[in-house]
Amino acid sequence: MPASPSSMPPRPLEGLRVIVGVCAGIAAYKAVHVVRALTELGADVRVVPTKNSLEFVGAATWEALSHNPVRTSVFQDVDSVAHVRLGQEADAILVVPATADFMASVRMGRADDLLSASLLVTRAPVILAPAMHTEMWEHPATRDNVDVLRSRGVHVIEPASGRLTGADTGVGRLPEPEAIVQFTQSVLAAGERERDLEGSHIVITAGGTSEALDPVRVLTNRSSGKQGAALARAACVRGARVTLVLAGSNIVPPAGVEVVRSVSAADLASAVRELEGKADALIMAAAVSDFTPETSGSKIKKREGESGLTLHLTETEDILRGLTERRVPGRRPRAVCGFAAETGDEHSSALAHAKRKAQAKGADLLAFNDVSKNGFGSDHNELTFLGSSGEILGAASGSKDEVSHAMLDHVAALLTREHG
Template sequence: MSSVLRTLAGARVLVGVGGGIAAYKTAHLVRGLVGEGADVRVVPTASSLEFVGAATWEALSHHEVLTSVFEDVDEVAHVRFGQEADLLVIAPATADLLARLRIGRADDMLTASALVTRAPLVVAPAMHTEMWEHPSTRENVAVLRERGVTVLEPAVGRLTGPDSGPGRLPEPEALLAAARAAIAAPRDAAGAVRRDLLGRELLITAGGTREDLDPVRFLANHSSGKQGWALAHAALVRGARVRLAAANVDLETPPGAQRLDVGSAAELAELVAEHRGQVDALVMAAAVADFTAADRADSKIKKDDGDEDSVPAIALRRTQDILRHSVLDRAERGGARPAIVGFAAETGGEGGSALDLARAKARRKGADLLVFNDITGGVFGAADNSVRVLDREGEEVSHTSGSKTAVAHAVLDELLPHLPEVP
C-alpha cells in the first residue's frame, strides 16, 4: 500500500500509558484518535493505573483494558495486540519505561506488545528535567532512535512541582499530529518508519503574514498553517531537524521543532535570509503577502462620519519575493544548498487556468519544486488538500490528494532527490 493512503481512519492503534502524572493528557489523545476513526486499544502499565484508572480507558476506547501477560492467556493477547497493530503510541513514557523498551523487556502487556509489533512506534517521554538529561536516558533514547523508533522531544515548561524545564508531555493536539505523521510515513522492510531525512535540517515556513495598516488593522490571508505544520511533523518523524518559521499560527508546536515566530513579510524575509544558508532545504509553505502598506499610519485611520461615501485611500507597495530571492542567493553563492521548494495557491483568471499560472510561476521563480494547489473550492483550514508538484520547468512530477499529512509526505518524497550531498 502506498504510504500516502495510510490514515488513522480505520487504523488499529495501540496506546501505551506509562506511570506518570501526565497520563491524564493521554485521555485526550485517545479521544482524538477515536474521533478520527481509529480502533484504539489502551495498554497501561500497572503503575499508570494509580494516575488514571482502567474504567476511563475502557470508556474512551470501548475495549477491555489488560495490563498483564497472564490475562486472556488463551488468546495470547500480548502477541495478538502487537501483531494486529497499525501503530503503537506510548504516552507518557517514563525513564523506566524507556529503559525497558531499550533492553527488550517483556514483563507486562505493554512491553511485550512493543517487542512483538512491526508497526511504527511513537514514544513521547515525560519526566523531570534531571531524569531526561541523565546520560542513561539520553543513551536509551539514542539507541531507540537508531532502531527506527520515533522518540519525540518533550516540551519545555512547568513540571509536577515548582520546577520547570524540558520534560513535559507534549499537548494532545501535537501527539495526535505526530501519530498522523507516523502512520502515513513510508516504511522500511521491517515496517518501521523510514528515517530517510536523518541528519538533514529543514527550514519550513508556515502560516500567513500580516501587514499592518495602522495600530488596529492589517492585511492578511486565510492560511491556517496546517500544511506547513504537517510538513514539520512528517519531516521530524522521518529523522530531520526542523526550524519552523511560524507566521501567525495558533497551533501546538511539533515536538522537537525549533519554532521561530514572525508577523510580517519583511520579518519572514529577514528570518529566511538568516537561516537558509545553514539548512539542507527551504520549504516555503507560508502564504506571504504580495503587498504591504506604503506608509503605516501611526494612529487609527478614521472614517468621515459626515460623508457616508468617503473611503480613505491606502497606498500599497510590493513585498520582497522571498522565494525568488532565495533562488538567486543560492546561485550567487554557487552551491546546491539549500534545496528550495515553493508553494503556489492559484484560482485562475484572465491570464489562464490555475495550472497554467502555476506553471508560469514555476519557470519564473526557479525553485527546484513548486507545490501548486487550486484553491477555487477552498482549502484554507481544511484537513485535506490536493496538490500538483511541478519542477522548475513547470512540468508535473506528481499529483497527490488526501490529508495534509499525506500531502506532506508526498512533498518530502519529491524533495529527497534534490537535497545536496552530505559533506
C-alpha cells in the same frame, strides 16, 4: 435525526488499530485526551497501561473512552495469547507518557508486562512521548537510551519546555495531546517510508503574514498554516531536524519542532535570511503578503463626508526568488521549494499560472494547489509538483499529512542528488 454520511466529520484513522500504552507518570492524565481524540478520528484504540499507571488513571476510564477492555499483565486473556496478538495486529503503538524507566526497559528488550511484550512483538511503528523532570531527560543514560531507540527506528518525540510537577520549569513536559495525535497521524501516513531525512536540517515557513495598516488593523490572508505544520511533522517523522517559521497562525505547533515566530513579510524574510545558510532544504509554504501598506501611527478614523479610504500599497520582497538568486553551488541550502496557491482567470488556468510562476521563481520544486477547489483551512489538499522549468513532476491528493510525505519524497530525492 441522525447526520447524513456526507455531513459526518472525516475519520482519517478509520479501520486502523492503535495501541496506546500509558506509563506511571503524572502526565498520564493527558493521555485521556489522546485516547479520546484517536477514537474520534476513527481508530480502534486498545489502551495497555502499566500496572503502576493505574494509580494515576484507572482502568474504568480507559475502557469507557476506548470502548475496549483493558489488560496490564501477560497472564490476562491468556487463551488468546494477548501478549503476542496485540503487537502483531497493531498499526501503531503510542506510549504516552513514556517514563525514563520504561524507555530503559524497552532499550534492553524486556518483556515483563503486556505493554513491553507488545512492543517486542510488533513490527508496526512505535512512538514514544516522554515526560519527566529535566534532570532525568538530560541524564546521559536517558540520552543514550533515546539515541539507541531512534537508531532502531523508534519515534521518540522531543518533550516540550514548560511547567513540570511542582514548581519546576524546564525541558521534559509532555507535548500537548493535539500535537501527539497529529504526530501519530503523520507516522501512519508515512507508511513504509524510512527515515530518509535523518541528519538533515529542514526549514519550513507556514501560516499567513500580516501587514499593519494602523495600530488596530492589519491586511492579511486566509492561510491557516496547516499544510506547513503538516510538512514540519512529516519531516520530523522522517528524521530531520526541523525549524518552523510560523506566521500569524493559531495552530498548535508540531511536537519536536523548533518554532520561530514572525508577523509581517519583512519579519519572515529576515528569519529566512538568518536560517538559509544553516538549512539543507527550505520549504516556503507560508502565504506571504505581496503588498504592504503605509502604516499610520494612530488609528485611522472615519471622516464625515468621505465615502472611502485610499491605501497606498508597495510590493514586499519576493522571498522565494531571492533565495534562488542568492544560492551558491555546493553550499546550503541544497534544495529550495515553494508553493503556488493559484486560481484560474479569464486569461489562463490555475495550472498555467503556476507553471509561469515556477519558471519565474527558479525553485527546485514548486507545489501548486488550486485554492478554488481546495480552500484554505481544509484538512485535505491536492498538489501538483512542478520543476524549475514548469514541468510536471508528479501529483498527490489526500490528507495534508499524506500530501506532505509525497512532497518530501521529492525533497529527499533532491537532497540525495545534491549530496551525490
